[in-house]
Amino acid sequence: MVSLSIWQLVRAVLLSTALTSAAEITSDTHFYGQSPPVYPSPPMTGTPSWAAANAKAVALVSQMTLEEKANITVGYTPRTGCSGETGTVPRLNWPGVCISDAGNGLRNTDFVNGWPSGIHVGASWNRNLAYQRALHMGGEFKTKGVHVALGPVVGPLGRVAQGGRNWEGFSNDPYLCGTLAGETVRGMQEAGVTAATKHYIANEQETNRNPFGDVEAFSANIDDKTLHELYLWPFANAVHAGAGSIMCSYNRVNNSYSCQNSKLLNGILKTELGFEGFVVSDWGAQHTGLSSATAGLDVAMPSSSFWGVDGGYLTQAVKNGSLAESRVTDMATRLVASWYQMGQDVGFPARGVGMPSIFYTPHPPVYARDPSSKQFLIDGALEGHVLVKNVNNALPLKKPKLLSIYGYDAPSPLEMNVGGLNDFIGGTWVYGYESVLGYIPFISGTAPPQIAFNGTIISGGGSGANSPAYISAPFDAIKEQAYQDDTSLFWDFMNVDPTVDTNTDACLVFINAFATEADDRAGLHDDYSDALIKNVASKCNNTIVTIHNAGIRLVDQWIEHPNITAVIFAHLPGQDSGRALIQLMYGQQSFSGKLPYTVAKNESAYTNGGKPSLPEGDYTLFPQSTFSEGVFIDYKYFDQKNIKPRYEFGFGLTYTTFSYSNLVIKKLDGVSTAPTPPPSPIIPGGIASLWDVVAQVTATITNTGNMTCSEVAQLYVRIPGGPLKQLRGFSKVGVPVGGTVTVEFDLMRRDLSTWDVASQGWVLQGGGYDLWVGASSRDLPLKGTLMI
Known part of the structure; x- marks a missing residue:
């Protein structure tokens, strides 16, 4: 009896989102195993790009009763082939939304295409292809009455080489991954479908991703600097591109489950990144009721025993004073605003049309494949x-x-x-x-x-x-x-x-x-x-x-x-x-x-030998995975440890040869090293000035072979105090035989900045930044210096 009480106490503590007080945060050491509290959950503010949708959502939600608002925050067993469906408000003609897998194409239906997977898109290094794939794939989702597509994937990022879901994402590099994710969000949402970028955050292994029996899900223990400079990076791209939804992941982060982690949801996503959409749980990733609501979760899928079948427990929590009604109002507003933002209030097909829950059930055909x-x-x-x-x-x-x-x-x-x-x-x-x-x-x-x-x-x-x-x-x-x-x-x-x-x-x-x-x-x-x-x-x-x-x-x-x-x-x-x-x-x-x-010569060359972390020692019931390598994964780790790979990051042959020349580096006028140059409002994606172009780099590529081919020129930067080099630009261009093409790279403030834990902000350092341009991370014939 005593042991059971102790177990319950320990579990309650480790599931808590508040293991330290905000006043105790003086360095990033608290992030190893502990997640600081950030409350309350910030309401949707309606930044310029979301202002019209926000206003419409506020107007509609203001007509809903408390019970109706709570009802649309929970999932219901789909009556169609959708992966999940939200509650509805028939009285106000709000139909709810259909949410479906996945970021690589619509599944569990007919008359759709099987698109290249994320890893294949990443290997293309082609921005336009990423956009066009998303635009046309998104059109298929819309034709089938799917409001929210569960993708793109930017987590896992690939820390664990043996990760079972690495193929769903684009790359192990945050810059390449983030750039292609941004194009994917843009294309999918221009087709009228909300992109639910996932899995937020540090979902770097499948082993122990969910609690099982007495064993909790693994905890990704990450310091603040690594979180910002590596794992958060592509999510910022997605939010900046206008992502209407973010899916919180199964795992714990610093011993707090991602879908009830107030630091991650309230503090970083909704405040620091200015995210205006809704947070949806991965399927079954909600582990508490009140805690997840106050921490920033907006929609629970595929159902919620914690919020009630119809959101009834949320309603009860408001009525007994445990939860502010404003939080439920914001949850509903964020969901409805995304619906308006994608234009789904006008001419959108019925939910899951042509997608019966059992696909071989007789049904009218809905042809979603566009010949283009x-x-x-x-x-x-x-x-x-x-x-x-x-x-x-x-x-x-x-x-x-x-x-x-x-x-x-x-x-x-x-x-x-x-x-x-x-x-x-x-x-x-x-x-x-x-x-x-x-x-x-x-x-x-x-x-x-x-x-x-x-x-x-x-x-x-x-x-x-x-x-x-x-x-x-x-x-x-x-x-x-x-x-x-x-x-x-x-x-x-x-x-x-x-x-x-x-x-x-x-x-x-x-x-x-x-x-x-x-x-x-x-x-x-x-x-x-x-x-x-x-x-x-x-x-x-x-x-x-x-x-x-x-x-x-x-x-x-x-x-x-x-x-x-x-x-x-x-x-x-x-x-x-x-x-x-x-x-x-x-x-x-x-x-x-x-x-x-990066393709190594042996498994041992990867972080942690390429393997997932396993429950062991004193933490058998609470598996811990400490990201002690920091930002040094993949080629950055190989550079740091001076390991020669079999094939380096960015490597690939063609049927011709190329030469590089004429490197030109230009710092733009008025660039300041101040942490946050005034005025610098928060926009989707973070502080607006982070997205300002501060320098431009050009180089010339010549096709020296005998076949017209495309080349991927890559720009790497050494940021003082960071890895030897980091990808900060790429350009894929076709070059005719004997011809030359000039490639251009824009360097934004964020590309050259580091996260300062003490000030809790991005800092652009003064001094020299070494730059390289070439064909891969280890074939960089052009070198120069940018002075800030």
Whole structure:
């Protein structure tokens, strides 16, 4: 009896959002394991970009009763294929909203497209593609009556190399991730759909992401400086782009659950970043009632035992004086304002139209695929492929007489005799859409498996997966090309040590590295796939390896084999996967993607060995993950530790060569090093002056090869007191043969600033900033200095 009382007491303390008083905050040490209280939750203020929507929302919500306001803050069991639905106010003709997965495409329905995943977009380094993907994808959500799309993903950021959901986000670098997230929010919301950027914040592992039994979810223990300079960075981009919703994550941060963490929600998101939209919980991530409401949670999904089926407990809390009605009013206002901000009050389809809760139930077809999407689907698939090895121009292929194709990832799942179209539409796992592991044999004896063995993958698994209209697998596209070229084919998809015809021109080996929500990966390579590659290479002197990888995949078991002539990181291209790959392999298009992460030579080179933190020692019931490396993850960690990677961040080959010249650095007039130059109001995204351009950099790129290609020029900066270098600009440009193109980079105040814990503000330091421009994080031929 005594032990139970102690347990209850400890749990109550650790679930509390107030472990220190605000007056005690004098350094960032309090952030290790403790989250300071910030109350009350600030109301929506109606900044200029949100003023009209705010005014309309205030007018509508003011007509609602307390019970009606509380009702729309909680989720209900969907009557459609929506992932969640809010309460409604029929008396005022407010229909509530449909919220659906995911940031990579609409799932659990028909007549939509399977888009390239976040990691694939990140590997493209293409702002416009990110925007166009979001715009057209958002159009599909709207056509199906979905008000809120659960994406983009910017957390996890990739601290844990084995993270099961890293593939849903864009990059391990906050600048690249944040830039593409901003474009995604902009495109999706211009289509009329609210973007719910997720998962806020530090949701860096799937292991112990949720409480289970007596064990709480893991706590990401982060200091204030690291939180601001790394994990918060892309969320600021999303808010600045106008994000109407932020999803709070499953995990704890400094021992306070994210969805009831007042410092994160009230203090940073709604005050510091000036966020004007609504905070929605991840599904089941609400762990308290009154505490989550006062800490800044606005909408609980998919239901709420804490706020009541119809928000009745919120109503009761107001009536007994435990909760101010103004908080419930603000919760409702933020939700309704987002509805108005996206223009959903006029001409928006009915909730979840054409999306029955059970997808194969007879229903009127709603065709959401816009024909104009085709070009962006194929372009997006093309540009996320990264060529990392190409010896003696093994690629492109030139009308081979005989091609041999190997590996479980080459064919479509239909050709592997597993499932059918309905499995894809419904989101049921066939080879990578959902985390139902029964379909995948335990090839390497590990659990969960590291590969999807039943055919090619175009997506990872879990709620981030989507519903493709069709699948172009590599073998599908190879067969069509072989028909055109009169090429003979030999294939073996099942054997780990297959036969090789000695007359073959090339051996194409297809493997994958699978990942899914709810499970972190068991490693960064698998013995079965490595053995397959080595066995083929031992018999074939022109072996070309393609990896569909849902995250980092190591290659050192075989990369230096003399018979392995080319290697492609193909990522997760969406439904046009094979079609895009063959255009690249045959030189109809050039590779132009670059790695959005670092490929090491060994797992040990990554922070914490690339592994998630596990419950241990005195904190077995309260798992702790201390982010002691600070901002030093991925290439910053490799630079700090002087570790040579196999392939560095930003690396990627094309079918031509480029040279760099003419670096010009210009500081703009009137730039001050004052922390917050007056006047500097708070706008969505933070202090307005942080988004001011303070310097401009230009450089010239020349195509010195013999094929017109696109190059991704990258700008890195050494900020005094920080990492050796940090990405602070990129530009993807097409350069004709023999031609030159000038690339331009704008440096904003935030790009050069550091977070000062004592003043709780961003500081632009005076002095010299080293700058580099080049083709990757370790190929930087141009260097200069910016003086502030």
